[in-house]
Amino acid sequence: xxxxxxxxxxxxxxxxxxxxxxxxxxxxxxxxxxxxxxxxxxxxxxxxxxxxxxxxxxxxxxxxxxxxxxxxxxxxxxxxxxxxxxxxxxxxxxxxxxxxxxxxxxxxxxxxxxxxxxxxxxxxxxxxxxxxxxxxxxxxxxxxxxxxxxxxxxxxxxxxxxxxxxxxxxxxxxxxxxxxxxxxxxxxxxxxxxxxxxxxxxxxxxxxxxxxxxxxxxxxxxxxxxxxxxxxxxxxxxxxxxxxxxxxxxxxxxxxxxxxxxxxxxxxxxxxxxxxxxxxxxxxxxxxxxxxxxxxxxxxxxxxxxxxxxxxxxxxxxxxxxxxxxxxxxxxxxxxxxxxxxxxxxxxxxxxxxxxxxxxxxxxxxxxxxxxxxxxxxxxxxxxxxxxxxxxxxxxxxxxxxxxxxxxxxxxxxxxxxxxxxxxxxxxxxxxxxxxxxxxxxxxxxxxxxxxxxxxxxxxxxxxxxxxxxxxxxxxxxxxxxxxxxxxxxxxxxxxxxxxxxxxxxxxxxxxxxxxxxxxxxxxxxxxxxxxxxxxxxxxxxxxxxxxxxxxxxxxxxxxxxxxxxxxxxxxxxxxxxxxxxxxxxxxxxxxxxxxxxxxxxxxxxxxxxxxxxxxxxxxxxxxxxxxxxxxxxxxxxxxxxxxxxxxxxxxxxxxxxxxxxxxxxxxxxxxxxxxxxxxxxxxxxxxxxxxxxxxxxxxxxxxxxxxxxxxxxxxxxxxxxxxxxxxxxxxxxxxxxxxxxxxxxxxxxxxxxxxxxxxxxxxxxxxxxxxxxxxxxxxxxxxxxxxxxxxxxxxxxxxxxxxxxxxxxxx
Numbered sequence: 051x052x053x054x055x056x057x058x059x060x061x062x063x064x065x066x067x068x069x070x071x072x073x074x075x076x077x078x079x080x081x082x083x084x085x086x087x088x089x090x091x092x093x094x095x096x097x098x099x100x101x102x103x104x105x106x107x108x109x110x111x112x113x114x115x116x117x118x119x120x121x122x123x124x125x126x127x128x129x130x131x132x133x134x135x136x137x138x139x140x141x142x143x144x145x146x147x148x149x150x151x152x153x154x155x156x157x158x159x160x161x162x163x164x165x166x167x168x169x170x171x172x173x174x175x176x177x178x179x180x181x182x183x184x185x186x187x188x189x190x191x192x193x194x195x196x197x198x199x200x201x202x203x204x205x206x207x208x209x210x211x212x213x214x215x216x217x218x219x220x221x222x223x224x225x226x227x228x229x230x231x232x233x234x235x236x237x238x239x240x241x242x243x244x245x246x247x248x249x250x251x252x253x254x255x256x257x258x259x260x261x262x263x264x265x266x267x268x269x270x271x272x273x274x275x276x277x278x279x280x281x282x283x284x285x286x287x288x289x290x291x292x293x294x295x296x297x298x299x300x301x302x303x304x305x306x307x308x309x310x311x312x313x314x315x316x317x318x319x320x321x322x323x324x325x326x327x328x329x330x331x332x333x334x335x336x337x338x339x340x341x342x343x344x345x346x347x348x349x350x351x352x353x354x355x356x357x358x359x360x361x362x363x364x365x366x367x368x369x370x371x372x373x374x375x376x377x378x379x380x381x382x383x384x385x386x387x388x389x390x391x392x393x394x395x396x397x398x399x400x401x402x403x404x405x406x407x408x409x410x411x412x413x414x415x416x417x418x419x420x421x422x423x424x425x426x427x428x429x430x431x432x433x434x435x436x437x438x439x440x441x442x443x444x445x446x447x448x449x450x451x452x453x454x455x456x457x458x459x460x461x462x463x464x465x466x467x468x469x470x471x472x473x474x475x476x477x478x479x480x481x482x483x484x485x486x487x488x489x490x491x492x493x494x495x496x497x498x499x500x501x502x503x504x505x506x507x508x509x510x511x512x513x514x515x516x517x518x519x520x521x522x523x524x525x526x527x528x529x530x531x532x533x534x535x536x537x538x539x540x541x542x543x544x545x546x547x548x549x550x551x552x553x554x555x556x557x558x559x560x561x562x563x564x565x566x567x568x569x570x571x572x573x574x575x576x577x578x579x580x581x582x583x584x585x586x587x588x589x590x591x592x593x594x595x596x597x598x599x600x601x602x603x604x605x606x607x608x609x610x611x612x613x614x615x616x617x618x619x620x621x622x623x624x625x626x627x628x629x630x631x632x633x634x635x636x637x638x639x640x641x642x643x644x645x646x647x648x649x650x651x652x653x654x655x656x657x658x659x660x661x662x663x664x665x666x667x668x669x670x671x672x673x674x675x676x677x678x679x680x681x682x683x684x685x686x687x688x689x690x691x692x693x694x695x696x697x698x699x700x701x702x703x704x705x706x707x708x709x710x711x712x713x714x715x716x717x718x719x720x721x722x723x724x725x726x727x728x729x730x731x732x733x734x735x736x737x738x739x740x741x742x743x744x745x746x747x748x749x750x751x752x753x754x755x756x757x758x759x760x761x762x763x764x765x766x767x768x769x770x771x772x773x774x775x776x777x778x779x780x781x782x783x784x785x786x787x788x789x790x791x792x793x794x795x796x797x798x799x800x801x802x803x804x805x806x807x808x809x810x811x812x813x814x815x816x817x818x819x820x821x822x823x824x825x826x827x828x829x830x831x832x833x834x835x836x837x838x839x840x841x842x843x844x845x846x847x848x849x850x851x852x853x854x855x856x857x858x859x860x861x862x
Contacts, residue, residue, distance in 0.1 A: 051152070051165055051195065051586070051624060052164075052586055052623075052625055053165050053193050053624075054586055054587050054588065054624075055166075055192070055588040055591065056588060056592055056613060056626075056628070057228070057588050057594070057595045057611065058168060058188075058191050058192075058591075059191075059227035059607065059611055061187070061226060063180070063184055066184055067183060067187075069224070069225050070183060070186070070187055072223060072224070072225065073201070073223070073225050073230065074096070075093060075186065076183070079092065080092040080093075085179070086132040086176070086177050086179050086182045087126045087127075087130050087132050088126075088130075089179060089182055090126060090132050090137070090140075090182060090186075091111070094111065094114075094122070094140070094144070096209075097200075097204055097209075098207075099204065099209040099211070108123055111123035111126065112124075114140055114143050114144075115139060115143070115149055116136045117136060117139070118156060131177075132177050132182060133176050133177075134159070134172050134175060134176070135157075135158055135175075137182070137185060138158035138162055138169070139158045141158075141189050142158055142162070142167075144189075144200065145167075145189075145192065145193070145195055145200060146196055146203075152165075153165075167192055168188055168191075170184050170185035170187075170189075172185070187226075190226075191225075191226045195585075196752065196755055196767055197583075197584065197585035197588075197756065198590075198756065199588075201230070202231070205230065205231040205358070206757035206759065207760070210223075210231050210232045210760065211234075211760060214233070214234045219232060221233070221274065222359065222360040224598065224604065227595050227598060227606030227607070227608070228591060228606075229356070229360060229594060229602070230359060231358035231760065233358055233359065234268065235358050235759050236761070237267075238265050238267065238357060239264075239267075239268055239270070240263070240265055240344055240347075241263075241264050241342065242261060242262065242343060243262050243264065243340060243402040243403065243412055244374075244402060244403045244404075244405065244406055244408065245262055245391050245392055245395045245400060245402040246260075246330060246331060246400065246401045246403065246408070247259070247260050247369070247391035248330075248387060249327065249369070249388065250327060250328055251370070251375075251379065251384050252375055252376050252377050252497060252500055253500065256331070257328055257330055257331065258369055258376040258388070259375050259403065259408060260374045260391060260392065261287070261366065261371070261372075261374045262364055262366040262392055262395075263286075263344050263347055263364065264340075264362060264363075264364050265357055265362060265363045265364075266363075266416055267357075267360055267362065269360070270416035274360075274416075275417065276360055276362050276418055277361055277362070277420040277597070277601030278362045278363070278364055278396050278414075278417055278418075278420070278421045278601075279353050279356055279363045279422050279423075279597075280363075280364045280365075280366070280392060280396065280422070281350055281353060281363070281365050281423065281424050282366055282367075282392070282423065282425065282433065282436070283366075283367055283425060283429045284367050284368055284378070284432075284484035285428065285429075285484060286365050286367040286371065287367040287371040287372035287373060287486045287489075288371075288372055288489050289483050289484060290482060290488050290489075293483065293488065294475075294480070294482050297478060297482050298474040298479055299474040299475075299476060299479070299514060301837075302838075302839050302840070303838050303839075304840030304842050305465075305728050305730055305787075305837075305838055305842065306515060306516075307728040307789070307800070308516050308728075308797045309797065310789070310797050310798060310799045311796065311797045312796070313795050313797075314796075317795070318521055319521065323383070323384075331401070331403075333401060334409065334410075335410050336411045336413070337411075338415050339404075339412075340404055341410075342405065347363075348365065349365075350424060350425060351580075351582060351583065351756075351758060351763065351764075351765040352424060352448075352580070352582045352590065353424060354758040354759070354762065354763040355582075355590060355594075357759070358759030359594070361597070362416065362417065366389075366392045367484075367486065368385060368388040368389060368432075369384065370481075370484065370486070370487060371484065371485075371486045372486040372489050373490075374487075376388065377497075377500065377501060377504045378481040378482075378484055378485045378504075379508075380478075380508060381431065381453070381456045381477070381526040382525045383525060385435070386432070386435040386436065386438075389435060390436050390439055390444075393423075393436060393444050394441065394442075394443065395413075396414045396421050396443060397417070397421065397441075397443025398413065398414065398417075398443075399442065399443070418601075419443050420443070420445050420600070420601040420603075421443050421601075422444075422445060422447065422601055423436055423437075423444065423446075423447045423448070424447075424450075425448075425449075426450040426451045426542075426579075426580055427450075427451050427453075427550060428480075428484075429450075430447075430450045430451055430542075431449075431452045431454075431550075433448070433449045434449050434452045434453070434558065437535050437537045437539065438528045438531035438535055439531070440534035440535060440536045440537075445600045445601055446539070446540065446596065446597070446600040446601070447537055447540070448540045448542070448593060448596075449540070449541050451547055451549070451579070452541075452543075452554060452558075453550055453554050454555065454558040455523070455527040455529050455554065455557065456477065456523060456527070457523035457527060457794065458554055459551075460477060460512070461519070461523065462785045462786075463784070463785050463786035463787055463794060464516070464517050464518055464786065464790025464794050465517045465785050465786070465838075466514050466517045466838060467785055467833075467836045467837060468835070468837075469548075469549045469550065469551075470547075470548030470549045470551075470577075470578075470835060470836065471548075471549060471835075472549070473835065473836070477512045477522075478505055478509040478512060481508055485501060485505075487501070488501075516797070517787060518790070518794060519795040520795065528558075529557055529558065532558070532561040532562055533565075535565055535567055538569065538600060539562060539568070540569075540570045540572075540593070540596055541558065541570070541572070542572045542573075543572075543573055543574075544573075544574050544575070544576040544578060545574065545575055545617075545618075545620070545815055545817070546575060546746065546780075547577050547578050548783075548835075548836075550578060551813050552814050552815065555573075556632075556633055556715070559633070560633065568609045570596075570615070570616075571614065571615045571632055572589070572616045572617075573615070573632065574618045575619075575620050575744050575770055576770070577746065577747065579748065582765070583768050584748070584768055584769055584770075585624070585768070586625070586769055587616070587626050592612055595608045595611065596608050596612065613629070613630075614628075614629065614630050615628065615629040615630065615631060616628055616629075617629060619818065620744060620779075620817055620818055621818050621820055623744060623769070623771055624769060624770075632713065632714070632814075632816060633715060633814055634714075637713055637714050637860055638858070639857065639858055640856070640857050641854050641855070641856045641857075642701075642825070642827075642854065642855045642856075643850075643853065644701050644850055644853035644855065645657060645850055647702065648701055648703070649703040649825060649826070649855060650703075650704075657850065658849070658850060659849075659850055660848060660849050661699055661847070661850060662846060662847040662848070663697055663698055663830070663831075663846055664697060664843070664844065664845045665697060665830075665831035665832055665841075665842060665843075665844040665846065666697075666842060667841060672839075672841045679834055682834045682835075686734070686828060686830060687778050687826075687828060698828055698829060698830035698831075699848065700826065700827075700828050701826065701827045702738055702824045702826045703824050703825040703826070705824055706819055706820070706821050706822065707821060708821060709820055709821055710819040710825070710857075710859060711816070711817070711860050711862060712815055712817045712857050712858065713815075713816050713859060713860035714814055714858030714860075715811050715813075715814045715815075715858065716781075716782055716812040716815070716855065716856065716857045717809065717810065717811050717812065717855075717856045718733055718808075718810045718812065718829075718853075718854070719807070719808070719809050719853065720807070720829075720848050720849075721805045721808070721849040721851075722788065722805065722808050722847065722848050722849075723804055723805045724800070724802065724803075724845065725802050725843075725845040726842070726843075726844055727801065727802055728789070729787075729788040729789075729800065729831070730785065730786065730831055731785070731788065731808070731829060731831060732783070732784070732785045732829075732832070732833045732837065733784045733785070733828065733829055734780055734781075734783045734827075734828040734830075735812055735815075735825070735826070735827055735857075736778050736779070736781060736826040736828060737778060737781055737817065737824075737826070738777065738825070738826045739778075739824060740775050740776070741823070742773065742774065743776050744772060744773070745770060745771055745772070748768040748769055749768065749769060749771045750767070751766075751768060751769055752767045753766050753767075755767045778826070781815050782812040782813045782815045784810050784811065784812035784813060785833065785836065785837060786808065786810045788800050788806065788808065791807070791809075805847075807852070816860075829846075829848065831844060831846060
């Protein structure tokens with residue numbers, strides 16, 4: 051195990067003592083203790099809240115080993131001093147590490163170093179009384195074997211239960227710059243309101259009402275104002291999976307030739323909707339008491355964690371969802387308006403009602419008007435969209451695996467490109483899936499005709515026939531509005547996410563690089579996942595430090611303590627590195643020339659000539675690949691003697707003599723021809739070399755072992771582990787329609803057998819190639835997992851003298 055904690059806040063000795071008093075480890079019961087052993091005994095006793103009896107504590111002490119020959123009860127009762135080794139022997143056991151399995155009682159400090167656990171400063175072999183207090187403070191902030199701070203773990207055992215009703219406790223309670231679980235989640239208040247949004251997407255002559263589900267601490271009824279975590283989830287009120295599946299498009303269709311055009315960016319720029327809005331509903335009475343509640347929220351465990359720490363949580367599904375008005379629009383400005391209407395209400399700038407009858411208004415009187423947005427995928431996407439409006443009250447977004455431009459989700463380079471794992475999905479399919487007003491027969495009966503017209507409009511305007519960028523996609527491009535961002539950003543993305551591909555976070559990161567907001571980036575080795583339940587990184591602590599600063603206005607130095615960029619290592623498990631930037635403009639570049647089967651240095655003499663491949667497969671092979679994508683991928687990346695020989699080009703470097711770390715966007719330059727007036731190219735950048743690599747998905751280490759509070763909700767502990775030996779790993783990929791050589795909206799002429807220059811930017815990455823491995827580039831056409839699959843007789847030729855691969859690099 052390797053522990054990486056980026057969120058431990060450096061604290062002065064004086065402040066540490068103050069905080070130890072605040073969490074009641076230093077109090078009147080131990081103020082007069084004069085020996086380190088007596089104080090440590092008291093600290094340990096307090097760390098077993100489930101064992102209040104003295105006899106039970108004595109038994110727990112006997113269960114710990116202080117030295118190879120003596121248990122803790124015997125040692126501490128017989129000795130006045132506490133050697134450093136004894137302290138860390140006991141500390142490691144309290145953190146959940148096993149004697150002999152995880153560490154040796156003869157040398158605990160070696161284990162502390164190996165596991166990367168912090169060791170408190172000490173002058174000699176024994177801890178002084180003052181040093182012991184500082185060591186205990188740091189231990190409380192240190193991660194257990196299960197990936198929680200020791201103090202968080204104590205909270206799950208009931209340590210903070212007496213704090214719930216203690217009038218001397220200041221709430222929220224802070225320790226090491228982070229909020230603590232001193233709020234009783236069994237007393238959470240659950241209520242529903244209906245926010246009036248400034249839009250009328252269902253054209254009924256009234257502004258759309260949007261259902262919001264609220265969970266807030268009971269203390270708010272006594273006057274406490276709390277910050278809000280808001281998750282905008284179109285899935286929250288249910289999904290129409292069967293209807294979405296029925297609408298999914300057939301991708302076994304040929305690529306169509308497109309009519310050349312001379313469009314400019316101005317021609318495809320979306321214009322704002324200037325349709326006049328209906329007047330808002332008249333407010334005749336106001337209350338602070340909600341009339342509706344709910345049983346169980348579709349929760350996110352990160353939000354659950356903060357409910358125990360004094361934050362309110364709000365979930366809203368937005369326009370077109372069950373119990374709300376409106377029609378789904380998949381990512382356009384109407385959906386953004388719907389998203390930020392909730393924030394405006396939380397910040398005191400918009401009206402909500404107690405019921406859909408909209409007779410009694412209700413303000414968010416319990417809110418401190420500071421909002422953060424959380425969530426992954428579509429949820430994180432709407433957080434990004436909200437941030438680009440600059441809406442007041444939104445202090446930060448924690449955006450995970452989020453789309454920054456919907457064109458980059460469903461299209462690429464003039465091609466229809468499916469999100470990984472979902473061939474045939476498109477904007478209309480997603481809209482149908484989340485239009486949960488269909489779940490209520492009466493409501494759907496009244497809105498069905500309007501919905502079918504809306505759905506038909508989305509299908510037409512998304513334009514699967516060409517794959518070009520147009521006004522439909524421009525309206526769904528949040529990057530155009532990044533200059534409006536006022537909220538600080540915490541961005542999280544998987545480097546192996548082929549659903550929401552890394553280009554989305556990369557484009558956003560580069561767009562906000564010079565904005566006067568604080569921004570942080572975490573890149574993991576996962577696919578389309580959350581990482582708050584990982585053991586090897588203190589992600590939840592990082593978010594706690596961040597939100598405590600952002601929403602409670604605490605000067606805990608989160609903006610400087612947290613690294614700008616944290617990236618998970620792809621070569622070894624449980625390893626994360628801090629960097630100043632990702633894909634920095636100053637990164638050096640290394641260029642390879644393409645020769646037959648080889649990637650060679652620019653300094654090596656190269657040969658001219660052309661190489662070719664044909665995209666058409668025998669029917670039996672084609673049909674097999676349609677049903678078995680893993681076999682297609684294996685054959686595509688395998689050696690030239692397999693079934694894909696002649697249907698793709700494979701270029702490999704020589705075995706690397708030194709480590710090579712890619713950081714940014716690889717680019718390919720080609721001179722290419724095709725035998726018909728239609729064509730596309732696909733690319734995969736590959737790490738070749740037999741090695742044990744991280745498994746594609748994290749392993750569940752222990753089910754429901756991460757408690758979010760005391761007798762509260764749980765999560766599974768997860769971690770990426772090494773799998774068996776594999777011959778390769780996909781680093782990056784890209785696609786381009788040969789009629790979109792200029793850009794995604796300008797259609798170029800394509801004459802058969804004529805050579806054209808083509809520059810393609812692949813998906814951004816950060817990837818370590820180890821010595822002995824080979825960098826490979828695979829050039830092909832049909833991507834069975836993402837493109838249309840027409841199995842056309844298309845012969846592609848590439849001039850070797852004009853073919854290069856350029857990769858950005860970085861040195862750790």
